[in-house]
Amino acid sequence: MSPCAVDPVPLYEDRDGMALENLSDNIDAVNVMKADMKREKAMKERSEFDAEKDKTKFRQYEEACDRVKNFYREQHEKQTVAYNLKARNDFKSKTRAEMTIWQAMEKLNTLIDESDPDTSLSQIEHLLQSAEAIRRDGKPRWMQLTGLIHDLGKLLFFYGADGQWDVVGDTFPVGCAFDKRIIYPDTFKGNPDHDHPIYGTKNGIYTPGCGMDNIMLSWGHDEYLYHIVKEQSTLPAESLAMIRYHSFYPWHSAGAYTEFMDEHDHAMLEAVRAFNPYDLYSKSDDVPSVEVLKPYYLELIDEFFPKKVIKW
Numbered sequence: 001m002s003p004c005a006v007d008p009v010p011l012y013e014d015r016d017g018m019a020l021e022n023l024s025d026n027i028d029a030v031n032v033m034k035a036d037m038k039r040e041k042a043m044k045e046r047s048e049f050d051a052e053k054d055k056t057k058f059r060q061y062e063e064a065c066d067r068v069k070n071f072y073r074e075q076h077e078k079q080t081v082a083y084n085l086k087a088r089n090d091f092k093s094k095t096r097a098e099m100t101i102w103q104a105m106e107k108l109n110t111l112i113d114e115s116d117p118d119t120s121l122s123q124i125e126h127l128l129q130s131a132e133a134i135r136r137d138g139k140p141r142w143m144q145l146t147g148l149i150h151d152l153g154k155l156l157f158f159y160g161a162d163g164q165w166d167v168v169g170d171t172f173p174v175g176c177a178f179d180k181r182i183i184y185p186d187t188f189k190g191n192p193d194h195d196h197p198i199y200g201t202k203n204g205i206y207t208p209g210c211g212m213d214n215i216m217l218s219w220g221h222d223e224y225l226y227h228i229v230k231e232q233s234t235l236p237a238e239s240l241a242m243i244r245y246h247s248f249y250p251w252h253s254a255g256a257y258t259e260f261m262d263e264h265d266h267a268m269l270e271a272v273r274a275f276n277p278y279d280l281y282s283k284s285d286d287v288p289s290v291e292v293l294k295p296y297y298l299e300l301i302d303e304f305f306p307k308k309v310i311k312w
């Protein structure tokens, strides 16, 4: 008798309770395997673009100019819990503008990011460099689009921001102690929350394992764009995480605050890490031609933003 002729017992049919037990064991094993494969793939993906770059050329904050140092001093002194609650309220209370993604990219183009020691290019060029690097490596279309839009939250600057300290730069949690792995950690001494009886403690208002979703990250372009893209696009969870956490260097690059992660965050961290080199190291690539690339990206935008006009 060939094995195919054996009375087929579908694993998912609960004949005597055994089959279901086997099934759940099998599913667990498959899930573990899948997670391992995914992690391996993410590691490989991460290294592809990483490998060619000389990392000592980027994010050298000790040698950075005063513009960058002053920016971070101001940001670290002013990003408090109280400010963050207010910023979130303001955000929810109105629509700032209505325009397409491409119009937003053009509007953003006049901004030169004061926090960035690595580029003096305009934002549209940085966005295209990131997207093109992702596309060159054969990554999925949703990730290419993520590269294209990831910094569009800097539009906040044009809608009543108080300078750039609440728009650009690395992010960090507020409501708990500021970790030493944030750049220029000493500048937090001037932050009113630094010595607060709760916000100044290790866990502050959070509990370990609460999940990054429940951590209030300093307000700026990541959080703002995350909410807009979540509501108005069909981009996947990995894309949303790349947008929301791409400036959270203390977490994705320095390994701080991992005690707050929940299970879902592990996969998201891998996604953010896979994205990071395309954001950071593409800054040394050739300057892309906006007009040549525009048709390709207009089509890509339409694929994931069903409504052409976005509420900003």
Ligand SMILES: O[C@H]1[C@H](O)[C@@H](O)[C@H](O)[C@@H](O)[C@H]1O
Binding pocket: 113, 115, 116, 117, 151, 168, 169, 170, 171, 246, 247, 248, 249
């Ligand atoms: O200066 C940069 C820039 O503002 C980026 O857009 C941000 O994502 C980085 O975290 C920051 O270091």
Ligand SMILES: [Fe+2]
Binding pocket: 150, 151, 221, 246, 247
């Ligand atoms: Fe950014």
Ligand SMILES: [Fe+2]
Binding pocket: 126, 150, 151, 279
């Ligand atoms: Fe960026």
